[in-house]
Amino acid sequence: MTEDTSTPSQRLWTEVDQYLSAAMVPPVAAIEQALADAEAAGLPPINIEANQGRFLELLVRMSGAKRVLEIGTLGGYSTLWMARGLGEDGQLVTLELEKACADVAQANFQRAGAQEQIQLRLGPALDSLQAMIAEGEAPFDFIFLDADKENYPNYLPLIMQLSQAGTVLVADNVVRGGQVIDQSSTEANVIGTRRFNQMLGENPRLDATALQVVGAKGHDGLAFALVTA
Numbered sequence: 001m002t003e004d005t006s007t008p009s010q011r012l013w014t015e016v017d018q019y020l021s022a023a024m025v026p027p028v029a030a031i032e033q034a035l036a037d038a039e040a041a042g043l044p045p046i047n048i049e050a051n052q053g054r055f056l057e058l059l060v061r062m063s064g065a066k067r068v069l070e071i072g073t074l075g076g077y078s079t080l081w082m083a084r085g086l087g088e089d090g091q092l093v094t095l096e097l098e099k100a101c102a103d104v105a106q107a108n109f110q111r112a113g114a115q116e117q118i119q120l121r122l123g124p125a126l127d128s129l130q131a132m133i134a135e136g137e138a139p140f141d142f143i144f145l146d147a148d149k150e151n152y153p154n155y156l157p158l159i160m161q162l163s164q165a166g167t168v169l170v171a172d173n174v175v176r177g178g179q180v181i182d183q184s185s186t187e188a189n190v191i192g193t194r195r196f197n198q199m200l201g202e203n204p205r206l207d208a209t210a211l212q213v214v215g216a217k218g219h220d221g222l223a224f225a226l227v228t229a
């Protein structure tokens with residue numbers, strides 16, 4: 001038995017996440033199984049939580065999005081929540097670097113009956129985004145950024161090329177346990193996140209904000225931006 005070394009705050013945040021999910025998040029068998037299969041395949045448990053997945057589903061529904069782009073698939077857990085928000089006539093493209101993750105995700109999409117709706121592009125997301133721009137990919141209505149944080153500043157200009165007025169951008173992990181306020185950090189993830197947050201604030205085509213989040217995965221945050229032109 002492993003010793004529980006979590007802090008009282010962390011235990012409370014985890015229990016509140018569990019309580020909120022139990023109270024409001026409907027159990028969706030194919031999405032729960034996707035998470036179980038990702039764990040069984042040995043993928044790292046760095047997926048969003050169920051209440052956040054439901055939040056993304058609701059944001060997709062509220063924005064009326066019909067085309068969603070995700071950067072960072074892992075086992076397809078967040079992908080399936082957003083696909084649920086899209087309805088049957090929506091399309092989702094998700095980008096993943098690792099074949100092991102992509103294989104688990106594709107099997108999860110298949111089991112959920114979402115394989116026609118979700119296109120997974122394997123490879124470094126910077127390459128996939130550049131290829132999509134070169135291919136004349138239509139703009140997306142909703143974009144969820146949840147991949148390597150050091151590249152967030154490099155993703156943003158490409159994301160902007162795949163956006164139009166009204167596109168909603170959500171980016172995960174922009175607080176990093178508060179490390180994001182450390183101006184002298186030498187950590188690539190922190191430097192990338194700080195630069196990205198600044199770029200969101202400075203881009204004249206974006207209206208942006210960010211919220212801190214505590215939960216089962218600790219203290220972090222989500223950034224939100226609306227493409228205005």
Ligand SMILES: C[S@@+](CC[C@H](N)C(=O)[O-])C[C@H]1O[C@@H](n2cnc3c(N)ncnc32)[C@H](O)[C@@H]1O
Nearest residue numbers: 047048072074077078096097124125146147148
């Ligand atoms: C935090 S996980 C995504 C979690 C997922 N969105 C969820 O909540 O279920 C980040 C993912 O980004 C992928 N990734 C990291 N660097 C990448 C890159 N350069 N291009 C594409 N994907 C990348 C990782 O392999 C990992 O699967």
